[in-house]
Amino acid sequence: MSEPPSRRDHWKTGKPGLSTRCIHAGDHLDERGGIHTPLYNHSTFAFRSTQDLLDVVEGRAKGNLYTRYGLNPTIRSVEEKLASIEGGEQAWVFGSGMAAESATLLAHCKSGDHVVCIGDVYGGTYDLLATNLPNLGISTTFLLGSELGRLDDALKQNTRIVFFETPTNPSMEIFDIAAIAAAARRRGALTVVDNTFATPVNQNPLALGADLVIHSTTKYLGGHSDLTGGAVIGAAKLLEPISAWRKNLGQMMAPEVAFLLARSLRSLVVRVRAQNASAALLAERLARHPRVGKVNYPGLTGFPGHALAKSQMSGFGGMLSFVVNGDMKAAVAVVDRLKLFSIAPSLGGVESLVTQPVTTTHHGLTPEERARRGIVDGMVRLSVGLEEAEDLWADLEQALDTSR
Numbered sequence: 001m002s003e004p005p006s007r008r009d010h011w012k013t014g015k016p017g018l019s020t021r022c023i024h025a026g027d028h029l030d031e032r033g034g035i036h037t038p039l040y041n042h043s044t045f046a047f048r049s050t051q052d053l054l055d056v057v058e059g060r061a062k063g064n065l066y067t068r069y070g071l072n073p074t075i076r077s078v079e080e081k082l083a084s085i086e087g088g089e090q091a092w093v094f095g096s097g098m099a100a101e102s103a104t105l106l107a108h109c110k111s112g113d114h115v116v117c118i119g120d121v122y123g124g125t126y127d128l129l130a131t132n133l134p135n136l137g138i139s140t141t142f143l144l145g146s147e148l149g150r151l152d153d154a155l156k157q158n159t160r161i162v163f164f165e166t167p168t169n170p171s172m173e174i175f176d177i178a179a180i181a182a183a184a185r186r187r188g189a190l191t192v193v194d195n196t197f198a199t200p201v202n203q204n205p206l207a208l209g210a211d212l213v214i215h216s217t218t219k220y221l222g223g224h225s226d227l228t229g230g231a232v233i234g235a236a237k238l239l240e241p242i243s244a245w246r247k248n249l250g251q252m253m254a255p256e257v258a259f260l261l262a263r264s265l266r267s268l269v270v271r272v273r274a275q276n277a278s279a280a281l282l283a284e285r286l287a288r289h290p291r292v293g294k295v296n297y298p299g300l301t302g303f304p305g306h307a308l309a310k311s312q313m314s315g316f317g318g319m320l321s322f323v324v325n326g327d328m329k330a331a332v333a334v335v336d337r338l339k340l341f342s343i344a345p346s347l348g349g350v351e352s353l354v355t356q357p358v359t360t361t362h363h364g365l366t367p368e369e370r371a372r373r374g375i376v377d378g379m380v381r382l383s384v385g386l387e388e389a390e391d392l393w394a395d396l397e398q399a400l401d402t403s404r
Helices: 007-013 018-024 050-057 073-086 097-108 123-136 145-154 177-186 236-248 255-265 268-288 306-312 328-337 367-372 389-402
Strands: 090-094 114-118 139-143 159-165 190-194 212-216 230-234 292-296 319-324 353-355 379-383
Touching: 018 073, 018 268, 073 090, 073 212, 073 230, 073 255, 090 097, 090 236, 097 123, 097 159, 097 190, 097 212, 097 230, 097 236, 114 123, 114 145, 123 139, 139 145, 145 177, 159 177, 177 190, 230 236, 268 292, 268 319, 268 389, 319 328, 328 379, 328 389
Parallel strands: 114 139, 114 159, 159 190, 190 212
Antiparallel strands: 090 230, 212 230, 292 319, 319 379, 353 379
């Protein structure tokens, strides 16, 4: 009987499952036998000869050179892992999700170019597109989800990027990635999808036709509320121009953060699937509570985007929002009575968080713009963690019942 193939042989001849890639992709046994890539907390790396240095500098050999350039083994290891998990050819990591977004937009747009942004986006993203990029001569057309039928008209000769989140923050709106990518491609524009809310566990935009995927790794990929980072993933030719912006703007992720991120990615699948299950239970019960006027969660059969989400997602995520009947005071009363949900921005950690978009993520928008987007004063957003689902429901129920 022949010997079974080694792990290395299996890696070359078959495509391992997602959990396996989360654990093993990018990790290589080091010379001292460490099973994971160690933390190389070095700013610079030495060479045995000038020729060896020049071979790396001039691209004839792969090697480590300078951490700000990304040429650090800890950083390269987590980038290899991210590319494998998201199904891309290459990945770059950054100091934050906003750094990943800004470098991507600056690399693929110049003065006179145009961006189309669809649906709700994180408040910082909106500010970048609406305030910062116009100062550089880059304009943006913002389309609400309800205005998606105008996409062909919004796409101009100088449109370089179509950007959107799905599910969106905070209304959980779902967009057809394949259809939007096809429309953008016909007009020569790139499709860039923020996959932070969904994660690669629940959705794979590159497989659906997107050109680039962006993550705030601070959220689910980090998963423990102890790191800040970002990533962009896609084809090498599209990532190449982004590298110069990352290097020259000093947006590199620190090696310590890359090491923590790799640690977190190893448990990504089990964390996200557990959060999916708990969020679904809470959404169903909130939808039946008399004090809740509306629940936004793609897994609910009555949610407007449910059928589309079911067709392009393998799970519905750990994020949801709901609207408390009444005004902002009514929502504040509920939020302030919660005990297990911490009042905090951000999301995707092992602990459950609660926030009101009007006080955090979308506080910077005018009341008129929030109203136009359906971000009402009574909206509450939940990031469902890994606590027992029944304990989380008991907390929500008591807050809703005692804040009347």
